Amino acid sequence: MVGAAPGLGAELRVLVKDHHGKSVADAVVLATPSDSKIAQRAKTPVDAVDQVDKQFVPYVKPVFLGSKVRFPNSDHIRHQVYSFSPAKVFELPLYAGTDAPPVVFDKPGVVVLGCNIHDWMVGYIYVSETPFFAKTEAAGTAAIADLPPGEYTVRIWHPSMEGGENTTLRQVTLTGDGPTDITWELGLKPSFRVPRASGAASPGYP
Amino acid sequence: MQRNVLGRASAATRVGFAAFIALGAIPPAAHGDWTLGAAVGVRHDDNVGNAQFSPDIVADTLVDARVSLFRLFPLDNGYSMTVGGDLSGESYHTLTGLNNVSLDGAIALKKKWGLGALAPWARAELSVARSSYDDSYRNAWDYRATLASGRRFDERWNFWADYTYENRAASPQEEEVPGLSGDAYSQVSHSLGIILEYSLLETTYLSMGLLARHGDVVSTTLHPNATVYYASSALADDPAFGPNAYAYKLTGTTYGFRVGLNVSPTAHSLLGCGFERFETHADGGNEYAKSIVDVTWNYRY
Numbered sequence: 001m002v003g004a005a006p007g008l009g010a011e012l013r014v015l016v017k018d019h020h021g022k023s024v025a026d027a028v029v030l031a032t033p034s035d036s037k038i039a040q041r042a043k044t045p046v047d048a049v050d051q052v053d054k055q056f057v058p059y060v061k062p063v064f065l066g067s068k069v070r071f072p073n074s075d076h077i078r079h080q081v082y083s084f085s086p087a088k089v090f091e092l093p094l095y096a097g098t099d100a101p102p103v104v105f106d107k108p109g110v111v112v113l114g115c116n117i118h119d120w121m122v123g124y125i126y127v128s129e130t131p132f133f134a135k136t137e138a139a140g141t142a143a144i145a146d147l148p149p150g151e152y153t154v155r156i157w158h159p160s161m162e163g164g165e166n167t168t169l170r171q172v173t174l175t176g177d178g179p180t181d182i183t184w185e186l187g188l189k190p191s192f193r194v195p196r197a198s199g200a201a202s203p204g205y206p
Numbered sequence: 207m208q209r210n211v212l213g214r215a216s217a218a219t220r221v222g223f224a225a226f227i228a229l230g231a232i233p234p235a236a237h238g239d240w241t242l243g244a245a246v247g248v249r250h251d252d253n254v255g256n257a258q259f260s261p262d263i264v265a266d267t268l269v270d271a272r273v274s275l276f277r278l279f280p281l282d283n284g285y286s287m288t289v290g291g292d293l294s295g296e297s298y299h300t301l302t303g304l305n306n307v308s309l310d311g312a313i314a315l316k317k318k319w320g321l322g323a324l325a326p327w328a329r330a331e332l333s334v335a336r337s338s339y340d341d342s343y344r345n346a347w348d349y350r351a352t353l354a355s356g357r358r359f360d361e362r363w364n365f366w367a368d369y370t371y372e373n374r375a376a377s378p379q380e381e382e383v384p385g386l387s388g389d390a391y392s393q394v395s396h397s398l399g400i401i402l403e404y405s406l407l408e409t410t411y412l413s414m415g416l417l418a419r420h421g422d423v424v425s426t427t428l429h430p431n432a433t434v435y436y437a438s439s440a441l442a443d444d445p446a447f448g449p450n451a452y453a454y455k456l457t458g459t460t461y462g463f464r465v466g467l468n469v470s471p472t473a474h475s476l477l478g479c480g481f482e483r484f485e486t487h488a489d490g491g492n493e494y495a496k497s498i499v500d501v502t503w504n505y506r507y
Contacts, residue, residue, distance in 0.1 A: 055473075077239035078280050082321045091321060094280050117239075117280050119323035119358075120473075190408045192361035194323050195468075197476040197506045 009176025010147040012132075015183045016140045016156060023140030024186055026060040027158040030165075031132040031144055031172070034151040046102060048072055049113065049123060051079050054196075056113055056123025060159065062133045063125060068102040080116040087111045087127055110157070120196040124159050149175050154182065162187035243274035243292070247502035254301055255426030255447050256486065258434075258494045262427045264447060268298045284318040284325075303341030303446030308348075310335035326357035341446045343453075344391050346376035356401075364403040371396055372421075379442040382452070390442035390455040395421025409471070413480070415464040423458040423488050426451050437490025458488030476504040 012031055016024040048070045050057045054077075063069060073079050073096055081100070082091040087109030092100040094117075105111065105127045113123035126133075132152075134142035156168040174180055252265045276290030291311040298304045312333035318325045335348040349372070356366020376391035397419035405411040425434070426444045428451050435441070440455035466480030482498040 077278075080280065080321075084322065094282070114322055116284075116318065116321045116325075117278070117286065192405045192408060194358065194361070194364075195411065195470055195476065196473045197470055197504055 010149045010174035011179040012144045012147060012152070012154065012172065012174060013179045013181045014134070014136065014142045014144075014154075014156075015181070016136050016142075016158075017183070017185055018188050019185060023136075023138065024158060024188065025136055025138045025140065026058075027136040027140070027142070027156050027161075027184075027186065028060065028062045028126045028128070029134050029136065029142045029144065029154065029156055030062075030128055030130055031147065031152045031154045031174075032130040033132070033148065034153070035148075038148050038150070046070060049125065050074050051081075051115070051121070054115075054118045054121060056121055058123075058135075060124045060126065060135060062128055062135055063105055064131050064133075065108055065127055065129050066104065066106055067127070068104050069125065070098070070102045071100050072098045073100070078117070079121075081113060082116055083111050083113055085109065085111045088125075110159075120194040122193055126157055143179075147174055156184050156186060158186060158188065160188045160191045162189055239278040239280070241274075241276045241278065241290075242507050243272070243276070244505045245272040245274075245502055246270070247500055249498060249500040251496060251498050253494060253496035254298075254304070255444070255451075255453075256423060256494050256496065257425060257427055258492050259427070259429065261429055264301065266298050266300045266304075268296050268304075270294065270296045284320070286316045286318075288312075288314045288316070301446050303339065304344070305340040306337050306344070308335050308337040310348075324358050324360065326355070328353070328355040339446075343379060343442065343445065344376060346374050346391060349373045349375070362405040365401070367398070367400045369396070369398050382441050382443065386438070387440040387455075388442045390424060390438075390440040390444075390453045392440075393422035393424065393455070395419055397421075410467070410469045413464070413466040413468060413478075415466075417460070417462040417464070417484070419460040419462075421457065422455050423460070423486055424453050424455055425488065425492055425494060426453045428452075430454075434490040434492050437488075437492070454492075456488040456490060456492055458486045458492070460484050460486040474505055474507050476506075478502050478504065 014029045016027045018024050046068045047063045049061050051073045054075060071081050071092060078094045078096045080094045083089060087107045088105050088111045090103050108127050108129045111125040115121035132144050132147055134144045136142040152172045152174055154170050154172050155165045157165040168184060172180060247270050250267045253263050254266050255264050257263045272292050272294035274292030276288050279287040281287060293309050295307040310333055312331055314329055314331035316327060316329040318327045331352040333350045337346050339345055350370055352368055352370045354366055354368035358364045372395050374393045378389035381388045399415060399417045401413060401415040403411050403413045426447050430452055434454055438454040438456055442453050444451040444453040462482060462484035464480055464482040466478055468476050468478040470476050479501045485495045487493050
């Protein structure tokens with residue numbers, strides 16, 4: 001989460017599970033205040049999505065609208081990061097280390113990342129219109145602390161979710177009296193990706 | 207058994223071992239885009255000698271293993287070059303004369319048209335391999351040129367086709383019959399293949415392939431017949447199949463298919479099983495078929 005002033009007291013705690021009761025990691029929780037002036041107080045920080053062992057780290061990165069995101073490359077090889085997503089079309093030509101310039105994400109929505117050299121590399125940046133967001137950990141839990149008390153619309157997004165994020169909308173009133181706990185049950189679709197390991201007969205990579 | 211094979215390995219194989227050890231000793235920071243691969247498999251072939259008639263047909267099961275090391279060089283404008291090689295070996299349960307080790311070196315140039323996993327691509331590869339067999343009759347240099355092209359249609363469907371020219375140059379054996387070449391183990395062939403892959407689950411995909419091959423084939427028999435004898439371009443002893451076995455080199459066309467199921471238990475590994483069926487129509491009315499079942503574990507890092 002970004003932009004909230006500390007010590008305001010309200011806290012939203014979320015648990016996300018799938019239909020089988022299994023914890024869902026990498027779900028983005030977004031809390032949009034009814035009072036739009038609250039969101040306007042946010043600043044736009046600089047975030048980063050690293051590349052480690054030919055994977056994007058983290059797999060899912062929520063950022064606030066207008067954020068700059070750097071793509072450092074911790075591998076000792078060159079990557080070529082790109083996105084075709086309507087929320088941000090960009091390409092970082094082959095680079096190593098920290099040479100790539102930051103990318104500004106100025107449209108809300110989902111940005112799917114790929115590497116043109118290593119086709120199995122997939123990552124997601126969620127560009128949020130609200131500064132109040134968090135991402136679930138392996139246990140399926142996330143918390144947004146120090147929220148200004150008030151009315152919020154809370155929703156969930158996940159790369160493999162069934163249906164749109166609007167199907168997860170909930171109206172919540174947050175007070176400074178203590179944390180508010182919400183549990184979501186999310187339907188997940190299979191997430192098909194280009195296999196990293198392949199048989200000897202596959203003429204793909206390398 | 208494998209120890210005997212290695213013990214008789216050629217100088218090329220020993221150099222290969224040394225090269226792999228040296229490459230493995232390079233400090234990680236200098237590795238660049240290296241891919242280390244390893245594969246171990248078990249395969250059952252119901253007609254190893256490509257024989258036509260039942261008395262000659264010999265089935266056997268073998269264990270194969272491979273280690274490979276490749277380095278990828280991403281280039282501009284969608285090109286990439288791969289240089290590397292592998293060391294492989296096969297150990298037969300019964301036909302121990304066919305036990306072998308091979309050292310292979312390859313260079314490939316790949317072009318992608320566009321960005322992303324769905325961009326069409328083409329690849330040209332040249333490779334040379336040296337194989338050393340326990341019976342030494344099949345020892346050969348193997349030269350290959352491959353052109354491949356394909357594209358992934360979406361996250362689930364992947365397709366490619368390839369053409370391979372192969373020239374396998376074995377050491378000619380003595381003439382068994384005056385006037386008929388003893389170079390039965392050298393082969394030249396052209397083959398076309400198409401492969402379609404479909405992801406069934408997140409970590410499981412099905413592969414289906416078709417193959418057509420035209421060129422030299424080697425068929426081994428204990429019971430020679432005149433028709434095949436007159437159609438053959440070379441004949442040699444084939445001690446791997448017994449003291450009275452002969453290998454005939456014929457020109458033939460092979461059609462085959464393969465279906466396989468592959469599961470990735472981890473991001474770096476792949477466990478696959480497959481079934482292949484080939485039918486060959488060769489000169490002199492020599493027609494034979496074979497089926498192969500295999501289970502392979504692949505690892506790439």
